[in-house]
Amino acid sequence: MERAATRRHYLMVRPTYFDVVYSINPWMNPEKPTFTGLAVAQWEGLRDLFTGLGHRVDLLDPRPGLPDMVFAANGATVVDGRVLVARFRDSQRTAEAEAYLEWFPAHGYTDVRQARWTNEGEGDYLVAGSRILAGTGFRTTLRAHRESQEYFGVPVVGLTLVDPRFYHLDTALTVLAEDTVMYYPKAFSAESRELLEELYPDAVHATAADAAEFGLNAVSDGRHVVLPQAATGLIGRLREHGFEPIGVDMSELLKAGGSVKCCTLELHGTGLAGRSH
Structure with a gap:
């Protein structure tokens, strides 16, 4: 099958203040050393890869005291230019929302508000064609699913996560194209x-081994699939399905429970998607 890439628009946050100083998911261990310089280098490689593929990347300035802010996908959901800013479950991340509430209006978005119910952005909301796949079980609530469906005016399909290692939907499932996904069944x-x-x-x-490497925390433009290079089984299966996988090293950021997709918030409906290249 011939797969076609479409130009995407992403928002990212440089990991200037990246560190693991608390634990809010099973991957975080404050006693394990982290190297901010390495995290920045891995992040810069991802950003440069996106721009090299022809995508637009905008940047939101990081703020001191918010070491997880690099995981931009958690900050909001954007559909048809409407922005629903996250309401984080954990107190360590709640201050991140203010940065998104300021950035979007400053960049021309006129329909912006914060979610009423616990909602962790694209961590749990993945746009798949005419629907949104929505995770629940650990972070985003079912009430948030209903709120998002009313706000965006598109069907929201709830999916329940059951393995605490895969606490956000974007750690257990990737939207590859409008009608195609990859996922780890036992996470659900x-x-x-x-x-x-x-x-x-x-x-x-995905196999258990590839899921544990965060192979499903990936970003697809319909043809190219950027994912952790350690997920070798998924890389092979993606090729069999006509996709072009691109493996990257995000090992330092994985210490905080995030990888490619966690670092990448897609801004749907900004006039950039839908153009083949």
């Missing part, structure tokens, strides 16, 4: 697995 409840099988019978399935 039985009911959600049945729903995914019904919606995406030709999905790419």
Whole structure:
């Protein structure tokens, strides 16, 4: 199958203040040393890769005291130019929302508000064609799903996560194209697995080993799939499905429970998507 890339618009935050000084997910260990310079180098490589593929990358300035702010995907969801800013579960991250509430209006977005219910942006909301796939179970709440469906005016399909290692939907599932996803089945409840099988019978399935390497925390433009280079099994399966995988090293950022997708907030509906190249 011939896969076509479309130009995307991303928002990213440089990991200037990256560190692991608390633990709010199973991957974080404050006793394990971190190297901010290495995190910055890995992040810069990802940003340069996106721009090299023809995508637009805007930057939101990092703020001191917010070491997880590099994970821009958690900050908001943007659909058709409407912005729903996150309401974080954990107190260590709540101050990040203010930066997004300021950035979007300053850059021409007129429909911007913060979620009422706990909602961690594209960590749990993934746009898939005419629907939004929405995770729940650890962070984003079911009430937030209803709120998002009303705000964006598109169907929101709830999926329940059951493995605490995969606490956001974007750690367990990647939207590859409008009608294609890849995911780790055991990260989901039985009911959600049945729903995914019904919606995406030709999905790419990840093994436990590739999921543990954060191979599903990936970004696709419809053809190129940027993912952690250690997810070697997924890289092979993506090629079999006609995609062009590009492996990158995000090992330093993984110490905080994030990788490619966590660092990348897609701004849907800004006039850039939909152009083949």
